[in-house]
Amino acid sequence: MTEQEMWQAVLNNDAGYDGVFFYAVKTTGIYCRPSCKSKPPKKENICFFETSEQARKAGFRPCKRCRSDLIDYQPMKQIAEDVKCKIEKVYREQADLCKKLNEVGITGRRLADIFKDEYGMTPKAYADHLRLAEAKRLLKDTDKKVIDIAYSVGFGSLSAFYSFFKKEEKITPSEYRRESKNKKKTGDFRHE
Numbered sequence: 799m800t801e802q803e804m805w806q807a808v809l810n811n812d813a814g815y816d817g818v819f820f821y822a823v824k825t826t827g828i829y830c831r832p833s834c835k836s837k838p839p840k841k842e843n844i845c846f847f848e849t850s851e852q853a854r855k856a857g858f859r860p861c862k863r864c865r866s867d868l869i870d871y872q873p874m875k876q877i878a879e880d881v882k883c884k885i886e887k888v889y890r891e892q893a894d895l896c897k898k899l900n901e902v903g904i905t906g907r908r909l910a911d912i913f914k915d916e917y918g919m920t921p922k923a924y925a926d927h928l929r930l931a932e933a934k935r936l937l938k939d940t941d942k943k944v945i946d947i948a949y950s951v952g953f954g955s956l957s958a959f960y961s962f963f964k965k966e967e968k969i970t971p972s973e974y975r976r977e978s979k980n981k982k983k984t985g986d987f988r989h990e
């Protein structure tokens with residue numbers, strides 16, 4: 799995380815960063831969590847710490863307002879979990895997904911690394927995985943038009959959906975639907 803990103807989080811009182819880092823104000827000798835509602839300090843007067851312990855060791859006192867002493871280092875795991883929840887909520891809308899991930903405030907590349915460490919795939923791959931599972935469910939269990947399914951899982955066009963689906967499943971959505979309906983009829987669907 800760059801200083802600029804941390805400074806931005808302080809200006810935004812961004813609770814998403816609580817525990818990720820702390821900032822201390824040299825003129826007051828107090829350290830805060832990013833979400834602290836106290837008046838934003840001057841940029842030249844602050845310094846950043848990863849943990850509340852580091853801030854204390856450097857001689858700063860915890861803030862009485864945000865109780866920066868009650869929270870400690872938030873593991874990357876937590877960030878990865880938050881991102882996972884966000885993706886699960888918004889994966890159906892691609893534009894929204896980007897926005898939600900931007901809200902986490904960490905740059906795309908770094909976020910992808912954190913997420914990958916935890917779940918073995920990038921946030922994008924995870925969103926794609928959810929989209930595919932949902933599309934398959936809709937193809938199998940509903941009679942919705944393929945184009946409607948494409949839109950409802952976040953694709954802007956039928957052709958984008960087709961090429962995505964074909965790449966993942968090696969067959970087209972319509973073929974997939976036909977196959978799963980046939981399986982249903984012959985009764986061996988459960989054994990898939």
Ligand SMILES: [Zn+2]
Pocket residue numbers: 829830831834835836861862863864865866
């Ligand atoms: Zn504070």
